Amino acid sequence: MINMHPSLLPKYRGASPIRASLMNNDIVTGISIVTLSPKEFDKGKILIQKELPISPTMMHSELRDILSTLGAQYILHSLENYDTLIKGAKEQQGKPIMSKKFYMDDGKVDWSQKNVDIYSKWRALSDLGFIHTFRAGKGNSLIRIKILSMELVDSNDSPILPSEIEYGTVLYEKSKKSLFIKCGQGWIRVSSVKPDSKNIMSAHNYALGFNLLKKGNFTKFY
Numbered sequence: 252m253i254n255m256h257p258s259l260l261p262k263y264r265g266a267s268p269i270r271a272s273l274m275n276n277d278i279v280t281g282i283s284i285v286t287l288s289p290k291e292f293d294k295g296k297i298l299i300q301k302e303l304p305i306s307p308t309m310m311h312s313e314l315r316d317i318l319s320t321l322g323a324q325y326i327l328h329s330l331e332n333y334d335t336l337i338k339g340a341k342e343q344q345g346k347p348i349m350s351k352k353f354y355m356d357d358g359k360v361d362w363s364q365k366n367v368d369i370y371s372k373w374r375a376l377s378d379l380g381f382i383h384t385f386r387a388g389k390g391n392s393l394i395r396i397k398i399l400s401m402e403l404v405d406s407n408d409s410p411i412l413p414s415e416i417e418y419g420t421v422l423y424e425k426s427k428k429s430l431f432i433k434c435g436q437g438w439i440r441v442s443s444v445k446p447d448s449k450n451i452m453s454a455h456n457y458a459l460g461f462n463l464l465k466k467g468n469f470t471k472f473y
Contacts, residue, residue, distance in 0.1 A: 252287045253329055255322035257315070259283060259300055261347035264293035269315050271350035273375035276368065278305055280314070282322040284329045286340060296340035298329050307367075310374050358382045362419040362472060366403055366437030373401040384472040386446075393473060397445040404431065404438035419472045423458035430454045430463075432472055 258268035260283040265271075272280045281302040286295035301321060305314060329336055358381025360369055373382055382401070385393040410422055410431055420433040430441045445451045457463075461470045 253298060253326070253333070254285055254287055254295065255326050256283045256285060256293055257318040257322060258350070259302065260285060260293060260297065261343040261345055263350040264347055265350040266352040267350045269318065270311060270353055270375040271348075272305065273309070273311060273314065274371055276371040278307075279303070280305055280318070282318055282325060284322075284325050285343075286337070294343065296342055298333075298336040298340050299325050301325060308374075311376075311378050353379070353381065355381050355383070360384045360398070360472070362432060363435040366434040366439050369434055369439055370401060370403050373398075377401070386470065386472055395447045396472070397447075398441055399443040399445060399451065400441055402429075402440040402442075404440050406437070409438050417471075421461075421463070421470045421472055422468075423454060423463035425464065428453070428455055430457065 256264075256268065257280070258264075258272065259279075259281045262268075263271045269280070279302050281300055283297055284299040285293070285297050288294040303317065303321060353376055358372070358376045358379070360372065360382065362369070362384070376382055377398075380397065382398045383395050384398060385395055388394040408427075410424065412422075412433075416433055418433050418435050422431045422433075423429075424431050424440075427440065428442065430444070432439045432441060442454050443451060444454070444457055446457075452460075455464075462468055463470060
């Protein structure tokens with residue numbers, strides 16, 4: 252019996268290989284057609300591996316669908332040519348890397364990271380509704396805000412501000428109708444959010460609530 256795994260084994264054995272490749276900002280992934288190991292998943296001998304480049308804007312659903320189509324083609328090919336392929340089957344080479352199952356906590360944005368790394372998390376987990384941040388509430392409380400859209404900001408479009416501005420700083424850019432959030436390196440652009448216990452809000456409506464429409468005003472995400 253054989254199986255298709257959507258990674259280049261032994262890299263990303265486990266539950267979420269496609270999400271792991273996006274989270275880690277990989278530029279290449281692929282599929283592996285392997286024999287079934289009698290004792291453990293994803294440890295069989297390799298019949299075929301095919302690489303696939305990952306574009307820097309590819310989202311999880313797109314990559315999943317492409318890998319599924321590619322995998323189906325090579326499952327069929329492997330079944331038709333099994334007797335030949337099994338003779339050249341090879342043990343997996345290199346140190347295994349495991350992929351984990353992702354949860355809501357994995358979707359918390361760390362604004363100290365580079366914007367490209369934050370965007371990689373968006374590409375990997377946004378379809379699960381996991382991407383979120385926090386703002387200050389009453390007293391010492393924090394209110395979770397789900398992020399419903401995200402784009403990388405080109406350096407030419409970055410707000411012109413003092414270099415010492417802190418990561419997590421949130422500004423509203425009226426011409427773009429978006430929130431701009433400062434990262435450890437670069438900026439992220441957000442056009443809609445959903446605070447806990449609130450309806451979905453456009454960036455403009457969120458800015459209204461925090462007096463961000465006046466140029467120079469800002470708030471913070473944590």
